[in-house]
Amino acid sequence: RCFPSPSRVHLFYSCCSFFSSFLSPAACLTVDECQPISSVPSLAAEGAAGGQEELRALSSSLILGGGYMAHAVGTLKVLVVRGKRLVIRDFTSSDPYVVVRLGDQTLKTKVINSCLNPVWNEELTFSVTEPIGILKLEVFDRDTFKPDDKMGNAHVNLQPIVSASRLRRALRLSTGETKLRNVAPDRDNCLLTESFITFVDGEIVQDVRLRLCDVESGEVELKLRWVDNPPQAPCKNVDAI
Structure with a gap:
């Protein structure tokens, strides 16, 4: 069985941590929980081609808000x-x-x-x-x-x-x-x-x-x-x- 590379697991958890911060009203956006826009290119560079496509699709449904990505x-x-x-x-x-x-x-x-x-x-x-x-x-x-x-x-x-x-x-x-x-x-x-x-x-x-x-x-x-x-x-x- 094939296991995902560490870079793709990193991309997955970064994605899910971002959305989980919006599920709780009391949640605070920290560097660990929500990746700022400036860090997105480095994440995409680490991931495989499939991970880059997923990140681009995610970004296309978001707009900028206060330095972080906010869903429209x-x-x-x-x-x-x-x-x-x-x-x-x-x-x-x-x-x-x-x-x-x-x-x-x-x-x-x-x-x-x-x-x-x-x-x-x-x-x-x-x-x-x-x-x-x-x-x-x-x-x-x-x-x-x-x-x-x-x-x-x-x-x-x-x-x-x-x-x-x-x-x-x-x-x-x-x-x-x-x-x-x-x-x-x-x-x-x-x-x-x-x-x-x-x-x-x-x-x-x-x-x-x-x-x-x-x-x-x-x-x-x-x-x-x-x-x-x-x-x-x-x-x-x-x-x-």
């Missing part, structure tokens, strides 16, 4: 549709654009010149990891000779759309259109109207109208689309390797 639970597509009744920041108008942030990811739309009711229709894509964060947006007026002026801000709690995705899996929905839940405006969110979360042909969709805060007037319309990431393959046992 889903992809959030944010369609920034339009703004309405935005404030004047230049002489008679504004040149607005939107900055959207999720964790340490920051994306922005194009600038619409001289318009208080801009239509962007621009999609921004974010990777989402646990814990689920808050989607934040700010509207700015583009200036040439001075810092860009603020035109208001808003935020969206992503827990409802993530919960709706779990409900979709529990109901085993795969096709058609099903309303999963609704989110009402309250003092803790920036919603202007009730927001509905719907399953539509494989995606979870939420239409959102947001009231801009810290400004005299203005609103922004978004369409959120949530796509679950495929589940990770479990670590292979030593015999399989």
